[in-house]
Amino acid sequence: MIRFWFRGLMRDKSRFLFPFTVVAVGVALVVALVGFMEGVFMGMIDMTSNLDSGHLRLVNKAFYDEEHLRPLDRALANQRETHDWLVKHSSMEVDWAPRIRWGAILDVPDEQGETRSQTPVVGIGLDLKSPDSKEIERLRLKSSLIKGNLPKGFNEMLMGIQLAEVLDVSVGQSVTLLGQSFDGGMVADNYQVAGLVRFGVSARDKKMVLIDLADAQNTFYMEDMVTDWLGYFPPSTDFDRYEEVKHSMSASLPDWTPPKDWAKDDFPIVLSIRDQQNIGAIMDKFVVIKGFVVGIFTFLMVLVLWNAGILSGIHRYGEMGLRLAFGEPHWKLIMTLALEGLWIGILGSVAGSLLGGGFAWYLQEVGLNMGDNFAQSGLMINDVVRARVTVGGFVQGIVPGIFASVAGTLVASLAIFQRSEANLFRELEAG
Amino acid sequence: MSETLITLERVCKVYQVGEENFTALNDVSLEVGKGAFMSFVGPSGSGKTTLLNLIGGLDRPTTGNVLFQGANLENMSRDQLATYRRENIGFIFQTYNLLPVYSVYENILFPLILNGLKESHVRKRVEEMVAKVGLMDQINKKPAQLSGGQSQRVAIARALVKDPLLILADEPTANLDSENSRQILELMWELNREYKAAVIFSTHDEKVTRYIRREVRLEDGRVSWDKRRNGTEAEP
Structure with missing residues (x-):
């Protein structure tokens, strides 16, 4: 049955192309933006750690x-x-x-x-x-x-x-x-x-x-x-691992017998990159900002897809009525719509990931020279800003893309639950 | 006397319209036998569509009972009524209601897919139905490429393909010219004889009455006339 409905979905451009495009563009923007933000941020972190702070x-x-x-x-x-x-x-x-x-x-x-x-x-x-x-x-x-x-x-x-x-x-x-x-x-x-x-x-x-x-x-x-x-640490080690090792080392410090040439008041401490130059607070803010950006894009996608779903519902009013009259239970009808949403979400997310990931990859490999803008700044930012393509970046694009597509469809299909079979004859006769 | 398919026992249907109550059906009792070929006739607002709704399990009576082969539809849940329609009822509409993105073949396949059958298992059955309604040369066309008469043929094949016990046809000839109406009615008459599915029309069309074997006239929600014609099959 699912194949039958998908066949219709792929043929009906009005109900496929628009939501597909919305998901693809939304996911592409999120993947590219997250990649760019990660790249700029991690570039700063790398630069700071390599020269100054270490991990x-x-x-x-x-x-x-x-x-x-x-x-x-x-x-x-x-x-x-x-x-x-x-x-x-x-x-x-x-x-x-x-x-x-x-x-x-x-x-x-x-x-x-x-x-x-x-x-x-x-x-x-x-x-x-x-x-x-x-x-x-x-x-x-x-x-x-x-x-x-x-x-x-x-x-x-x-x-x-x-x-x-x-x-x-x-x-x-x-x-x-x-x-x-x-x-x-x-x-x-x-x-x-x-x-x-x-x-x-x-x-x-x-x-x-x-x-x-x-x-x-x-x-x-x-x-x-x-x-x-x-x-x-090796590249792409999670920041939490830095903290874990730091705590373990700090716990061992009191048991350290100082080497013979140390001064009596030498008192070594272990710091992670988070503890230095206010980087911890910046990292936390970055995570919040990133979540915010992803959240806003997801919300906008849900809104647009919800409307797309309503338009599609109007466009397919007759089909839905016919399916209910012919004995397709409401829940099954909504399930097939959710599967359509899932399918569009997956296809749109794949396309969006390729698009956004491709752009982020280009920025990762080639970079964007912003030396002129940074010339007067004392910030530890690479002159060439590079994006960073990460699995996490794709996940943060794909998951909201699929969610938005399914959620938008489901919100729009709530009307089907309220549709009464008693009016189907009249509605269907109205064409 | 043929075996009873549908029984209506003192059925009333009252709608609330604003603050007024509107009685669409008033104390209607009927029996419809298997393989019937009959019509509900009457002016607008006489209760024809309401009656089709109740028999088709699309609505419930305010009082009284609708029984299908002895089973009371009143006792069925929403999902059970959906199953009842899916397995037993075929629908034909005045405006055909074909799915525009699917071909003739796929439109006829659609009820079988709803019944959970695999396309590969029912391909022959669908092609047989397409041939029965004389549309083999149009099998891959989309509804937009068909004439009104051809579209209604597809709708008939779609209603019959799952071998239902009952077909409800609401004004099936209303959108067709005389010649096409005649062809459609003859086709339905032949198919009724061949497939033994009971057919109930709701119609204004005088032409329909020439073909049917029983005419139930409705006025103000009541049966005013239940006329049976001599035919090969006796009505209850």
């Missing part, structure tokens, strides 16, 4: 409390022991990366060795030279390199492209870092610019330099010390 972070509380001052004297010593503890008490899936966050004045000398230009910079010391380090890949440094090479030799640095332009520095040039060492003394160390990179975030491109971790330890007199340990 998890172990840091001395004293450093964290004053991190804007980059208090290197509150770094954590004993790298190996700390790494061993992290591996043992976190999870096999987490990759731990040591970092040194520092701040200094970057001085560019002229041919006579006098200052030609100078600016404060923020820097990160990270493992750029070990063969098993994932930092280059994590920060996409190879693809971000505009000129020159990645650091290979002693005291080489990568510089943000806009910073290099401001300072009028080119690859191969020597620059001097003027800062404060671990023990509070003054530091002046020469570096050679190995490469210029575009981080893809204007704020970084203007102010950031990267040096190898060992060079940073040498420059700032921080042998075997780091300011941060950043932990990275």
Whole structure:
């Protein structure tokens, strides 16, 4: 029987094409929009976590409390022991990366060795030279390199492209870092610019330099010390997993026998990305906004499909009457209408997913360059905004699409319940 | 005397129209035998359609009983009445009421599909009905491509295809010209003889009365005349 009615459905353009188009367009918009929102949001999260926060972070509380001052004297010593503890008490899936966050004045000398230009910079010391380090890949440094090479030799640095332009520095040039060492003394160390990179975030491109971790330890007199340990989960790990591992590690911290070179008041804490830079609140708001967007689209689809169902009901008034007169029970009639709604919902959702997913995929692969808009902003947003195609995005489009189609049809078919058989002869004679 | 198919016992049907009560049927008692070929005749508002409604299980009497082969329709639920119609009654309407997106073949198939039969099992039966009403060359056409007479033939085949015990035909010739009316009535007469399904017309059409074997005239909701003609089958 279902095949018989579906045959009619597919032939009757007025009752198929309109709801199909509504569902397809609605689902396409939701899938594309969710993909775009996820992409922008996850791009921000990735950018923040890759450079700054990690998914998890172990840091001395004293450093964290004053991190804007980059208090290197509150770094954590004993790298190996700390790494061993992290591996043992976190999870096999987490990759731990040591970092040194520092701040200094970057001085560019002229041919006579006098200052030609100078600016404060923020820097990160990270493992750029070990063969098993994932930092280059994590920060996409190879693809971000505009000129020159990645650091290979002693005291080489990568510089943000806009910073290099401001300072009028080119690859191969020597620059001097003027800062404060671990023990509070003054530091002046020469570096050679190995490469210029575009981080893809204007704020970084203007102010950031990267040096190898060992060079940073040498420059700032921080042998075997780091300011941060950043932990990275594999891509697409659920945020809840971050919290789970963080809580498990935090529970283990009191039992940790401090390594021998730690200061008495060193007190490490474990943070997830949610705990840093107000990201947790932003994440929660994002989920609410996303739910809102999906909800609004679903509601609008239900409204339109409800009306489409009513129009279809008028269009098929005779058919419904005939089916009731011929002995099709009301519930069965409504069930076949619901199945029609389901069928239209599925077909429309598939078409909409292909359309919206295709658009989101294009934005994921090619991206949308919004560098000009972000140039004046300090936001950690990629200049090239990319969507992200996820299974969740499809689910958030398809489920409301199917629901809207079935719900719209059912709401519209309520009139069938109220239709009295006693009037069928007159109604059918009226044509 | 043929076996009784339908029995109406002192049936009254009262409708409320605004604050007034309108008596559509008043104390009607009738019996209709199997294989009957009869008509309800009368002016508009005489109760013909109400009577068809009650016999077809589309409405319930205010008082009195409608029995189908001894079973009281009053005791049936809405779903049971739907089953009763689906299994026993064929309908023919003045305006044909064919499903526009389906072909001639599919329109005739439709009642069998409602009865849960598979198309592959009943294809022959449907084709046989199409042939009976002389539309084999139109079998794949849509209703919009048919004339009025052809459309009514499809409606007749659709009513007969499930082999019902009773066909209710409400003004089946009202939209047809004389020639087509004559052909339709002859076809129904032949099919009545062949398939033995009782046929009850509701009609104004004088031409119909030439073919039927029993004429029940209604006036103001009452049976004013129940005339039986000599035929091969005696009416109760």
